[in-house]
Amino acid sequence: MAGIDTLKQALPPGSWTEDQDVIAPWLTEWRDKYFGQTPIMVMPKSAQETQKIVNICRESGLKIVPQGGNTGLVGGQTPQGEILLSTRRMNNVRSVNIVTNALIAEAGVTLANIQEAADNAGRKFPLSLASEGTCTIGGNLSTNAGGVHVVKYGTTKDLVFGVEAVLPNGEIYNGLTDLRKDNTGYDLSRLFLGAEGTLGIITAASLKLFSKPGHIQRAMCALASAEDAVRLLDHCRQSDRLAMFEVMPRVGLDLVLRHIPGQSDPFRKAYHWYALIDWETENEAQGNELAEQKLSGALEKELIADAVIAKSEAQASALLALREHMSAAQKHNGASVKQDITIPIDRIPEFLTRADQAVLKLEPNCRPVAFGHFGDGNIHYNVAQPEGADREVFLARWNDISKAVFDIVDDLDGSISAEHGIGIMKRSDLAERADPVKMTLLRAVKQAIDPDNMMNPRVML
Ligand SMILES: Cc1cc2nc3c(=O)[nH]c(=O)nc-3n(C[C@H](O)[C@H](O)[C@H](O)COP(=O)(O)OP(=O)(O)OC[C@H]3O[C@@H](n4cnc5c(N)ncnc54)[C@H](O)[C@@H]3O)c2cc1C
Known part of the structure; x- marks a missing residue:
């Protein structure tokens, strides 16, 4: 192809490859949901080399998909025949x-x-x-x-x-x-x-x-309900030192304990929900005092059933690992329909009740795993296939399950994408659900800056 030959001639060695074995890992995304193809991966070392690539692509009518670490979760970094532009060599x-x-x-x-x-x-x-x-x-x-x-x-x-x-x-x-x-x-x-x-x-x-805070004080609390998680957030927020408030359900913790080596349950008993909390303080003594004071208050108010206050960095890391492995552990739970939604924090419990009912009605025996950044009203609402069900048959229901969840999100004045973006995955949902004035403005900005739709042409709009 003429444009590709021009790219190869214009770029220094090491700035491009057509070797499909080298390119292959960058064509599959983390969840194995999107599989791409590209004739060439270009790897500029500077803004000037990037500029050269863009100019050649524009003159040759080639389209570009930019890619960084390839950890995106909505398929936006996966080319379907476009030039794959990796930024990984611009790393200073x-x-x-x-x-x-x-x-x-x-x-x-x-x-x-x-x-x-x-x-x-x-x-x-x-x-x-x-x-x-x-x-x-x-x-x-x-x-x-x-x-x-x-x-x-x-x-x-x-x-x-x-x-x-x-x-x-x-x-x-x-x-x-x-x-x-x-x-x-x-x-x-x-x-x-x-x-x-x-x-x-x-x-x-x-x-x-x-x-840099002098100390990060971490604690994990056991909770009876999602309602208690919302109340606990309010209780902990009375201090502006609150720096993390993540929530996990028991079903998610069980997956981590079962499938990720080296993890252990910090509590003797099983509880329905867990909150992982960080406070930033000036020093360790202040951190301990704040955590003790907040969590004994929460126990008195019956917001929590039990709590563990990290007493060392190793213990703090072990608690965080339980949360960080939650996505990876779900891979062992069969296929999942995954959504990253946000709603006003006080409506989280209502969302969870309604969403569970809706997805179970559509797919009896499916297993919802809702976890994530409760402190921001951001839930990763993942629905795992029923045990023993056929993976592909279940995944064919992706749109039905997503629609049921998004209808509730809209009803509760939330957003269908909290932090992962639109990508390919939610492009039609955005077009269907967004305010028409917003869509017109988004398209006008795109048209003004990229009138030939050269940059990531299948994404978002
Ligand atoms: C285990 C795991 C945990 C995660 N946790 C979170 C989380 O807590 N919060 C969160 O927000 N996300 C999370 N993500 C999603 C992901 O890590 C983020 O979206 C991240 O910002 C993507 O960065 P990346 O470099 O991998 O981008 P890529 O996946 O390479 O690209 C993502 C998008 O950005 C575009 N892009 C990349 N680089 C450029 C560039 N230089 N210029 C223009 N466009 C570019 C791509 O075209 C694509 O549309 C998680 C992912 C995984 C796998």
């Missing part, structure tokens, strides 16, 4: 400024490496996801990732000064500022946050750093 932290509290990193730096660079400078970059060893900051920005610290620090959008991006017309937009105030027109960097690669390729970002 360009600068850290501890006066402005800004870190400039290239798009392919993994989230874990950004956290480490911040930590080495005596600062904290608070974004934290179970995929952080693999996902890239470019992917985090493009999906507006959430994770476990949103309750205190917000989503990725709240952690960014600005981005550098290569536009579909080949120009480089430079928004790498560290200004906290800049009211000079539309906030253009924001357009790229959550854009899922549909408006251009983010090549670098200027990120906000925060003070």
Whole structure:
């Protein structure tokens, strides 16, 4: 193909491959739901090389799918014949400024490496996801990732000064500022946050750093109901030190204990629900005192049935591992229809009751596993196939099950995508359910920046 030959001639060795064995791992996503194909994977080392690729693709009529760590959960990074542009070789932290509290990193730096660079400078970059060893900051920005610290620090959008991006017309937009105030027109960097690669390729970002807390106090509570989880959140929130509030059901914990080696139940008895809580404090003594005070108050009010306060880093890590392995453990539960929804926090219990009823009516004996970021009203509502059922037959019901869940989400004024994005998976749901004015504006922005639909053409819109 002419455009592909031009790409090969224009790029330095090591910046592209057509070897399908090398490309293969990047064509399957983590859940084995989407399988892609591409004639070539390009791997630019800089914004300028990315610009060269974009110009050749535009002149040759080729389309591009950007990809970072390939941990996205809505199929947005999987090409179907388009050029696969991997950002993983753009992997330098360009600068850290501890006066402005800004870190400039290239798009392919993994989230874990950004956290480490911040930590080495005596600062904290608070974004934290179970995929952080693999996902890239470019992917985090493009999906507006959430994770476990949103309750205190917000989503990725709240952690960014600005981005550098290569536009579909080949120009480089430079928004790498560290200004906290800049009211000079539309906030253009924001357009790229959550854009899922549909408006251009983010090549670098200027990120906000925060003070490092002296101590992170972790605790896990056993609860009788989802209602108690909501009440406990309110109780714990009375302190602005609350930095994580995750909730897991017993059925999910059982899967982790059964399938992930080295895990153990912190409680002697089984309970219906568990909350995993972090407080950020100045030191360990203060952390212990706060946790003791909050949790004894919660016991008195009968919000919790039992609690474990982590007394060491090892114990704190072991508690977090139970939550972090929850997605992986569900792979052993057969096929699942997975949704990442958000609703007003006070309506979570109602959502869970109604959603369970709806999916069980559609698919008797299916097994709902609802867990996640309760502190943000964000539930990963996963419905596992009935035991012994045929995987493909069950997965064929994906749309029916999703529709039943989304109808309830809409009814409760929620959103069908909390943090994973739209991708391919929810494109038609967005078109069907979003406010028509919103859809018109989204399409107008896309048309203005990418009139030839060159960037991630099958995603979102
Ligand atoms: C075990 C596990 C746990 C997870 N936990 C969470 C969680 O708690 N919270 C959460 O929000 N997500 C979570 N995710 C989802 C995923 O990790 C995030 O969506 C992450 O931000 C994706 O980053 P990535 O680099 O892997 O992006 P990719 O998967 O490579 O790409 C995701 C999307 O971004 C686009 N893209 C990637 N890089 C660029 C770029 N430089 N410029 C333009 N577009 C780009 C792609 O085209 C695609 O549409 C989890 C995933 C797994 C597997």
